[in-house]
Amino acid sequence: MRTLLRSSLRHLAARRAHYSDASKVKRHLLSRIYQPGNRWMENSPEIQAKSNEPSSKSQRLLYKAGLIRPASPGCFHYLPHTVRSMEKLILVIDRAMQEVGGQKIDMPTLCSAALWRQSGRWDLVGTELLCLTDRHNREYCLGPTHEEAVTDLVGTEGGISYKQLPLLLYQITRKFRDEKRPCFGLLRGREFYMKDMYTFDINEEAAYQTYNNVCDAYSNIFSTLDLKHVKVQADTGNIGGKMSHEFHLPASIGEDRLLVCGTCDFAANVETLHPDEENCPSCRGQLTESKGIEIGHTFYLGTKYSHIFNAVCIDAENKPVVAEMGCYGIGVSRLLAASLEVLSTEEDLHWPNLIAPYQICLIPPKKGSKEMAASFVAEELYDDICTIPCMRNEAVLDDRVHLTIGKRVMEAHLLGYPYVIVIGKKALESPPMFEVQNHRTGEVQFLSKEGVLSFIQDVPVI
Known part of the structure; x- marks a missing residue:
């Protein structure tokens, strides 16, 4: 020896x-990585003092492993392992968005109240907006989404040539929502990461094609991560528009109720169907109810915002046409937590392999x-x-x-x-x-x- x-x-x-x-x-070297000890558990006084809210498996395991820490209700510190995983997830999303022609931009977090009033959403969204007033008495909200900002940008810069279409602009940034009841850690917070994309087309036919392309890209993202997901018809809500779909990970902790047909590919959020509807509206097959965690949402907006902010496309005859728009979101931090929620055991984290730290x-x-x-x-x-x-x-x-x-x-x-x-x-x-x-x-x-x-x-x- x-x-x-x-x-x-x-x-x-x-x-x-x-x-x-x-x-x-x-x-x-693991000894050099900042990772607070797992003695700081879910039931410790420190966590209870900062976050008196319902918890989830992903939240409990991320606490236990020293990968996130609460800062205030619905807001979290992301520690080194988690940041590595988030950066990998963002790379997966970037690649998928750029494959369908997406161009990455970065818009201000401070969104003008004047623009939101112009679209009518300042009062419509109401208390969910985190609002502030600067020293000059100008009002803003911390952006929960950027339809007004991006459409104003495109409208102010003049028309989009038909040669540039479809135009797909997206960003991955922190978003804010004044959640009345934040819970489940990264699954429902007040500050979170989101990928939001906004598309501009010259007519409905082209806009529907873009819509389908982006929806396919979403399915590819979730499949790349080996996540079983379901696409369901959804309500357009306060964002508005002509058509909407949600992407969900089936999970018992999910807050959305879904109805899925066992015969065809129809699926819907229950809020889009009549309360007494038991059969599929497409094939009359039996609908089965389940719960899901929403990880993505797509909207065909039509001209809801473009006609307000004068966002136009210039056709081949040099004539302006009000742009047909779509918007598309993926809750990046929610997707991270949701994947852990459905893949992990009660004792150990299981990441989608591609995005493990x-x-x-x-x-x-x-x-x-x-x-x-x-x-x-x-x-x-x-x-x-x-x-x-x-x-x-x-x-x-x-x-x-x-x-x-x-x-x-x-x-x-x-x-x-x-x-x-x-x-x-x-x-x-x-x-x-x-x-x-x-x-x-x-x-x-x-x-x-x-x-x-x-x-x-x-x-x-x-």
Whole structure:
């Protein structure tokens, strides 16, 4: 053992020298990541003082894992792991929106009350608006959505040439709503992230085509995340327009009641049907009720806003035509929480694999244990994993070697890393073997270093 330990230390020194250049390997060390201890639980005085509201599984697990913290009712601190996941989710959404021609913009959070009064929504939305007045007595709301702002922008800049159509403008920003009863953590808050897109077309036929394209893109986003979702006809509400659909994740905690046909593809929010309606209006099949968490909403607006703000398209004959519009939202932070709500167990987080904060957590031996001689093997394996281009920033090393392997494995499963690699007794064998745990399936396999590196090549990443 002493000979092996001396050899290990020499090998480790050589490896450290080899990787002294930080540009070669960037190590994500768990001990350096800000992650408040999970002693700060849902029933602690700190949380109760800040948030006296109904909770959900996703909220409880995110608290327990140290990934979010409440700031005030309905408002949260997003901590490093959660921010990584959000950034990946935004990348998935960006790609889908740009594939259908979306152009990303960024509009002000402060929305003019004058514009909202012009559209008639200042009084219609009423108490749900978070409003303020500046020192010059100008009134604003913190934007819950941006129909007025974007249509005024397009209208002020003059007509859109038919050569530029369809025009699809979108943003991903923080939004605000004065929720009377915020609850369930990120599922229903007062401050949240949303992707909102606004489209402009020259006629109804083109606008319906754009509408269908964006709806298909939404379905692709949710399918890419391996989320079972349902698209339902919905009420247009205070946003208005001619047609609306919602996208839901079926879940018992959902606050929307859905009716889904078992014979055809018809589905609807119950608020759009007659109270006594039991049969599908399309095929007369039986409708089954379920609950859902709304993660996306689409509207065909027609000319509701464009005629107010003079947003026009210029046709091939150089004549102005009032633009046909659509608007489309995805609650980004809600989608993150909703995916955890439907995928996680009561004890552990399960992320959609693509947007897990890290794909791999590597756990070296405890300091002072018999397996400590394999520590150099752990660092070598971690560095080799990080040299794979797609894994360069996707592995985290749990270097808290004062904790047992079992304790760290338990926390790794709580945090929901898709794959956990344990350097245990078998790492002292020749050749070293590593325990690879699949968090989603529970499958465990022992692989050589070459086997681990080959296995990792097939892990899907953004």
